[in-house]
Amino acid sequence: MTAEIDAAFTDLPLRRLADAALTRARALGAEHADLRVERIRDQSMSLRDARLDGTSDREDVGLAVRVVHDGTWGFASDVALTPEAAVRIAERAVEVAKVSRPLSTERVVLADEPAHGDVTYVSAYEVDPFTVPDGDKVSVLADWSATLLAHDVVAHAEAGAHMVMENKFYADLAGTTTTQQRVRVNVQLEAVGVDKESGRFDTMRTLAPPVGRGWEHVTGSADSAWDWATELDELPGHLADKLRAPSVESGTYDLVIDPSNLFLTIHESIGHATELDRALGYEANYAGTSFATFDQLGSLAYGSPVMNVTGDRTTQHGLASIGYDDEGVAGQQWDIVKEGVLVGYQLDRAMARLKDLGRSNGCAFADSPGHVPMQRMANVSLQPAEGGPSTEELISRVDNGIYIVGDKSWSIDMQRYNFQFTGQRFFRIENGRLAGQLRDVAYQATTTDFWGSLEAVGGPQTFVLGGAFNCGKGQPGQVAAVSHGCPSTLFRGVRILNTQAEAGR
Amino acid sequence: MSTVQTEVKAQEVVERALALSETDGCVVIAQETSDANLRWAANTLTTNGVMRGRQLTVIATVGGAEGTATGVVGRSNVGLDDVEALVRSAEKAARESRSAEDAKPLVEPGDVPVSGVGWDDAPAETSIGVFSSMAPALGEVFVRARAEGRELFGFAEHQMSTLYLGTSTGVRVRHAQPTGRIEVTGKTSDWSRSSWVGQGTRDFSDVDVTQVDAELARRLGWAARRVDLEAGRYETLLPPSAVADLLVYLYWTAVAREADDGRTVFSRPGGGTRVGERLADAPLRIWSDPQAPGLECDPVVFATSSAASQSVFDNGMPIGETDWLADGELKALIQTRHSADMTGLAFTPGVDNLLMSSGDASRGLDDMVAGTERGLLLTCLWYVREVEPQNLLLTGLTRDGVYLVEGGEVVAEVNNFRFNESPVDLLGRLAEVGLHERTLAREFGDYFTRTSMPAWRVADFNMSSVSQAS
Numbered sequence: 004m005t006a007e008i009d010a011a012f013t014d015l016p017l018r019r020l021a022d023a024a025l026t027r028a029r030a031l032g033a034e035h036a037d038l039r040v041e042r043i044r045d046q047s048m049s050l051r052d053a054r055l056d057g058t059s060d061r062e063d064v065g066l067a068v069r070v071v072h073d074g075t076w077g078f079a080s081d082v083a084l085t086p087e088a089a090v091r092i093a094e095r096a097v098e099v100a101k102v103s104r105p106l107s108t109e110r111v112v113l114a115d116e117p118a119h120g121d122v123t124y125v126s127a128y129e130v131d132p133f134t135v136p137d138g139d140k141v142s143v144l145a146d147w148s149a150t151l152l153a154h155d156v157v158a159h160a161e162a163g164a165h166m167v168m169e170n171k172f173y174a175d176l177a178g179t180t181t182t183q184q185r186v187r188v189n190v191q192l193e194a195v196g197v198d199k200e201s202g203r204f205d206t207m208r209t210l211a212p213p214v215g216r217g218w219e220h221v222t223g224s225a226d227s228a229w230d231w232a233t234e235l236d237e238l239p240g241h242l243a244d245k246l247r248a249p250s251v252e253s254g255t256y257d258l259v260i261d262p263s264n265l266f267l268t269i270h271e272s273i274g275h276a277t278e279l280d281r282a283l284g285y286e287a288n289y290a291g292t293s294f295a296t297f298d299q300l301g302s303l304a305y306g307s308p309v310m311n312v313t314g315d316r317t318t319q320h321g322l323a324s325i326g327y328d329d330e331g332v333a334g335q336q337w338d339i340v341k342e343g344v345l346v347g348y349q350l351d352r353a354m355a356r357l358k359d360l361g362r363s364n365g366c367a368f369a370d371s372p373g374h375v376p377m378q379r380m381a382n383v384s385l386q387p388a389e390g391g392p393s394t395e396e397l398i399s400r401v402d403n404g405i406y407i408v409g410d411k412s413w414s415i416d417m418q419r420y421n422f423q424f425t426g427q428r429f430f431r432i433e434n435g436r437l438a439g440q441l442r443d444v445a446y447q448a449t450t451t452d453f454w455g456s457l458e459a460v461g462g463p464q465t466f467v468l469g470g471a472f473n474c475g476k477g478q479p480g481q482v483a484a485v486s487h488g489c490p491s492t493l494f495r496g497v498r499i500l501n502t503q504a505e506a507g508r
Numbered sequence: 509m510s511t512v513q514t515e516v517k518a519q520e521v522v523e524r525a526l527a528l529s530e531t532d533g534c535v536v537i538a539q540e541t542s543d544a545n546l547r548w549a550a551n552t553l554t555t556n557g558v559m560r561g562r563q564l565t566v567i568a569t570v571g572g573a574e575g576t577a578t579g580v581v582g583r584s585n586v587g588l589d590d591v592e593a594l595v596r597s598a599e600k601a602a603r604e605s606r607s608a609e610d611a612k613p614l615v616e617p618g619d620v621p622v623s624g625v626g627w628d629d630a631p632a633e634t635s636i637g638v639f640s641s642m643a644p645a646l647g648e649v650f651v652r653a654r655a656e657g658r659e660l661f662g663f664a665e666h667q668m669s670t671l672y673l674g675t676s677t678g679v680r681v682r683h684a685q686p687t688g689r690i691e692v693t694g695k696t697s698d699w700s701r702s703s704w705v706g707q708g709t710r711d712f713s714d715v716d717v718t719q720v721d722a723e724l725a726r727r728l729g730w731a732a733r734r735v736d737l738e739a740g741r742y743e744t745l746l747p748p749s750a751v752a753d754l755l756v757y758l759y760w761t762a763v764a765r766e767a768d769d770g771r772t773v774f775s776r777p778g779g780g781t782r783v784g785e786r787l788a789d790a791p792l793r794i795w796s797d798p799q800a801p802g803l804e805c806d807p808v809v810f811a812t813s814s815a816a817s818q819s820v821f822d823n824g825m826p827i828g829e830t831d832w833l834a835d836g837e838l839k840a841l842i843q844t845r846h847s848a849d850m851t852g853l854a855f856t857p858g859v860d861n862l863l864m865s866s867g868d869a870s871r872g873l874d875d876m877v878a879g880t881e882r883g884l885l886l887t888c889l890w891y892v893r894e895v896e897p898q899n900l901l902l903t904g905l906t907r908d909g910v911y912l913v914e915g916g917e918v919v920a921e922v923n924n925f926r927f928n929e930s931p932v933d934l935l936g937r938l939a940e941v942g943l944h945e946r947t948l949a950r951e952f953g954d955y956f957t958r959t960s961m962p963a964w965r966v967a968d969f970n971m972s973s974v975s976q977a978s
Contacts, residue, residue: 057814082585202777287661417978505928
């Protein structure tokens, strides 16, 4: 079912604002000009021990004009939505470009993109979460929290829901006008176990990923909702097992990594490392650069031959999926790593032109009307093997290893070499079988060593689309949501740390 | 959502919302922001912008048999004609909601000495003109850097945020907050060596980009010789920026409610919090003060949502100088009035600045380097994340310059490392603490710019593995 774009957004004087701003920018000599009007609805609610802890319900509306004037970017935004204001903001954007001209040594030219006319896009969802009464949403979370709290092992339960509806209107001098709407939902619960005497505590969180869906993710039918009943039923048992699990012995282990953990490793060690703006140094003062330098495009051995990674802005329910990006480029899918070799980057129009890469693959995104678009992450996904093994088959190939499920702590260096991750739960693998949980586990590796040790990827039946709402990048900081799909995977010989030993003196 | 009202005054919108309120209580917060920024890479400008924003948050409270419920709704660019719809939706949300655990009576004007002061003043604004003297100097610096084989990457940002808080009990508080910072990374033209300088500022009058570039050149010069070291425990000098990142994380974790739940490093086994416990033998002090010179920040609580660390009911409560750690002893955790009652401790709300000092401090970082036989000198930390909440084990990377100090002098650059350390544990084993100075946390400085920190000497800092990043 495809929803209509919310009338409260389409009722704004979008095309009059575009005419006013673009006409003024053209008259002032801009080579390129685009106008964005955005409305972002954002609601979150959190519960602590089944009681409401906090809620937030925001709506941000505004417009932005971006110009290329005399080969230099200029950007201005404001909250006033009148044609007069749009003219003023266009003038301000040109003024910013002029102030910036003496600081600019590289002329900005944009890669060609066909004009798409006047087009619309609405993401695939069934139930607009903003039409569900707040009381109903809180009740679901409270009931689920109570389910967890009914178990002796659960000392505390936290529950949170975060919902976003994003409307974007874009128009440029070249003749593309887009009106778009996306919806996304993230619901998580976490159980806390505390041993009062020793003060030892631990947590276990649900694995349900954030998704580009509506409230049907929570209460919909079996083919659109997460299997909450099963997950909530099993969570207290997992927590109890973790609290009494032995501490891991640090060393080298074979790992079977579940998609619920690996998506984040993909995000950090592949997603960010293959952003061309990082490779070119635009993020050098903040997020960092990349070991995957541009001169290695087509030759860098990123990982083993079973490693195939794609970028896309088209996957259904993907958090980075959209019809057209914030430069009017239509959504696409492309290869990033093919049989273990780096073959592609994520691009925007200026970088595609700068590096003679042809058309942009559509990764420009701004998180709000007040921020300038920059290259942000597509859905970057590790492809499964056709007819490939199940998770159980992968586990059966390991004599001495660990099966890692769920993401938790993450950290990676500014060139995306050295990383360290933990997880929700870690199962000892002995002679091809799971043998109970372990505690205090972290895995640490260098990106190309790690992906080089990838022996096998599971079949499509193990593939899960994970993701995150909170990817940060840029100055001023911007937040984006992105999905990463992957199958279960088998890595050989990865360094495992004991986190208690790391903290010792 | 209306289209025409940037001219309407924020105070009028606040008063209109309060006048329209039909429930037991109402809190209204209007925020007006203006921002200007410049960003550059490889000695050329990359992006820029000037932005204006306005946000109105209405918090309605409704009393009932089981307690008080709240409804919180925020919208950008609300005009006088839109206020009623916003108030009604907050009231509707409150009526549909369950009772709020953190419910307390709204603050009274008599409790708020600054109530009414400057209320009628217009919002403070900034513009791209804030960089009018820095931008030409930066252009000259780019030319010099290029000529000398350096590439500069950086960001300068200035924001003016003005908050107008009104409550149905009569509190009126206006607070204008300037926030600014400049950060510059300098690299050799082959990107094999890297350094960084960052500075927080209120108005850019104290920013000298020529001096910033000279410091980067000095540090890149230190890196002319390179020594590769293995992972291990090293005597390490952490400069104020690195200390700021570790302590800001510690501060964000120092929430009374979470500690009382038994789930943080500040939880006492058997129940309750560790307030009153000695964390360090040294005479260490960690504190916040809204009036700290150069670090001035919000004098009252502004909370647009409730959480473990803040409560919408506390809006307007004055914030004073607060010792979190004094003479090595944990004195306070971040509180709401509700959590203060729960824990039986004083109400010590979160403050938007953080300082640390030691009663033993006698010298700054340069003198500490001069007094070092053999050790590592860091520039800053990056990607600091919690590994284990139980002991607040953090992991992260050294970034943009690790230097080997021998015989009191920097003699070479060393590779980067991943570290695993707990700031709480480190407090108990600091070999030396320097004089504190204003600094900018490299990682968390974009959210938390107002810090004054000393350098630390740690005898055995845990460098867990080598990072190839440069």
